[in-house]
Amino acid sequence: MKKIFFSFVMSFVAPMLFSQSYKPVQVNFKPMFGSQELVLNDSVYTFNLKDSVYIETLKFYISGIELLCKNKMVWKENNSYHLINLSEENTLHLMLQVPKNIHFEHIKFYLGIDSGMNTSGAQGGDLDPTKGMFWTWQSGYINFKLEGKSNACATRKHEFMLHLGGYLYPYNTIQTIVLPMPAKTSAIIVIDIKTFLSAIDLSKQHHIMSPGNNAFLLSQIVAKSFSPWIAPSKK
Amino acid sequence: MDSTFQKISIIFFLLVLLTAFVWVEETAFKIPDNWPKPKYDFTKNPLSENKIELGRILFYDPILSKDSSISCSSCHLQYTxxxxxxxxxxxxxxxxxxxxxxxxxxxxxxxxxxxxxxAINHLDVQSLAPISHPDEMGENIVSVVYKLNRNKKYRHLFAASYHLSSITGEQVLKSISQFMLTLVSSHSKYDSVMRKQSLFTNQEKNGYALFQKNCSSCHTEPLFSNFQFVNNGLALDPDLRDYGRMKISGDAKDSLKFKIPSLRNIEFSSPYMHDGRFKTLNQVLNHYTKGIQKNNTLAKELETPIILSANEKVDLIAFLITLTDRQFLFNPAYGFPK
Structure with a gap:
């Protein structure tokens, strides 16, 4: 009953609140392979001079989005959990509702899911286990998933599967990322898979599907593959 | 004027009706007297009769398995x-x-x-493991949700419980949790003795004293487990080579450690141990008195041997049988749904 009353009141109050002081801020994720746009099940990309790769899956969680001014949090998104899935274009674009009067310089977010949410049972929305990002045999979210084929992998069909997750010390894989956000209404954030693959040894690390030291180390490397988009200069 | 009054009274009546409906929908979880606070957070999945019943239907339905041959109840039978x-x-x-x-x-x-x-950190996500394991139900939650959404009966049942147009993984898992949460065993003879409603026989009393002296540090009352992981001195099965907790923690200190099970209804829950190696309670007691394998992860409680005479073993088993809860084993609310 309380809920009904609350939503009844909010249906009047909420539009007034929002229309007055909020503005949409768009955060767009742009998966790249070096200077090329990353397309699934399409191109063969080359790296390390001799290696080539074909990407079939790229999915990762972004959570706990905050805006910072002079390194202090000035706004944070409530219940902030987003699954970014390259095979679903709409998931690459997040819309934040930020109060108009807020001034910010940086965006901060986690790559992955915090330990509290890892141990809170079944969730809905982007965290629903049907999203294929929850380990069934040992509870916990997969924070980052990259699958494909590469000549560097001496595996069946040259396949590799990197499922990075784990929330328990000392192998907690969640990563904090802070990036400058100069534009006030939108940001484009690049995740460069070439940077990531060039920094690991795909011939040895081709199947990571459980928490542990490998997942922990690779997660730190993935985090370094995020950067603000800089448009190529036109000459 | 009259009609306005009528309208208002109809709206008021409907509101009262709605309130009653909302109240009826939530069912309280009853904690048995003198039991600790549950670990499960009921505020995140408040029990309701509809959802409990839905969970029960799912528990008994082989639709959860890949070839519709296995349900939860295939390996989890009420009478045992x-x-x-x-x-x-x-x-x-x-x-x-x-x-x-x-x-x-x-x-x-x-x-x-x-x-x-x-390996599983929350009751809600427990069902994912048997659903997905190739040697259990061999299915996956995406396909389960797909099958349920195509099933008219389930569409109605879920809509009645969750008031949403389609079934989600979260709803399936939380419904199964709801049914499992109602499986409370707290009406054994032991419980009635503790509540001063009946008395142990002399043999049971003697067995209880032996239990408290030798077993209760791990099989803590009233749940008859402290739910820790320990090595209870079982020799490694050379075929299964199961090192237990170590596989999850990656820590050699956890080698051969398994979760301490509750002893409630032990009379009916044979075979015993993580690999079911013992068929009888006598075999279990013989293990603790003369079968302990010493190694560096052995529980410290078992370092000094437990000594029980043949008569004491009989008494101890007489006590263990007082943990049988017939009200639980034969409760129609837990059985195959009508």
Whole structure:
């Protein structure tokens, strides 16, 4: 009953609140392979001079989005959990509702899911286990998933599967990322898979599907593959 | 004027009706007297009769398995405290065999992790493991949700409980949790003695004293487990090579450690141990008195041997049988849905 009353009141109050002081801020994720746009099940990309790769899956969680001014949090998104899935274009674009009067310089977010949410049972929305990002045999979210084929992998069909997750010390894989956000209404954030693959040894690390030291180390490397988009200069 | 009054009174009446409906929908979880607070957070999944019943229907429905041959109840039978009598290791689709003994299901609201090695960290996500395991149901939650959404009966049942147009993984898992949470065993003879409603026989009393002296540091009352992981001195099975908790923690200190099971309804939950190696309670007691394998992860409680005479073993077993809860084993609310 309380809920009904609350939503009844909010249906009047909420539009007034929002229309007055909020503005949409768009955060767009742009998966790249070096200077090329990353397309699934399409191109063969080359790296390390001799290696080539074909990407079939790229999915990762972004959570706990905050805006910072002079390194202090000035706004944070409530219940902030987003699954970014390259095979679903709409998931690459997040819309934040930020109060108009807020001034910010940086965006901060986690790559992955915090330990509290890892141990809170079944969730809905982007965290629903049907999203294929929850380990069934040992509870916990997969924070980052990259699958494909590469000549560097001496595996069946040259396949590799990197499922990075784990929330328990000392192998907690969640990563904090802070990036400058100069534009006030939108940001484009690049995740460069070439940077990531060039920094690991795909011939040895081709199947990571459980928490542990490998997942922990690779997660730190993935985090370094995020950067603000800089448009190529036109000459 | 009259008609306005009429309208207002109709709206008022409807509101009252709605309030009653909202109240009826939530069912309180009853904590037995003198029991600790449950670990399960009921505020995140408030019990309702509809959802409990829905969970029960799912628990007994083989639709959860890949070939519709196995339901939860295939390995978790009510009359054996929701374990699989006579089966040391769990079974799955296509006559496949698992590597561990299906655990008894009871008083799950008091557990903070699940499985013999604690691999599962919350009751809600427990069902994902048997649903997905190739040697159990061999299915996956995406396909289960797809099948349920195509099923008219389930569409109605879920809509009545969750008031949404389509079924989600979260709803499926939380519904199964709801049913499992109601599986509370707290009406054994032991419980009635503790509530001063009946008395132990002399033999049971003697057995209880022996239990408190030798067993209760790990099989703590009133749940008869402290739910820790310990090495209870079982020799490693050379075929299964199951090191238990170590596989999850990656820590050699956890080698051969398994979760301490509750002893409630132990009379009916044979076979015993994580691999079901013992068929009788006598074998279990013989293990603790003369079968302990010493190694560096052995529980310190078992370092000095437990000594029990033949008569004492009989008394101890007489006490263990007072943990049988017939009200639980034969409660129609837990049985196959009508």
């Amino acid at each position: 405290a929701f374990t699989h009598m006579d089966h040391a290791l769990s079974h799955g689709i296509g006559d496949s065999m698992g590597t561990r003994n299906a655990p008894a299901l009871m008083n799950l609201a008091w557990h903070s992790n699940f499985m013999w090695d604690g």
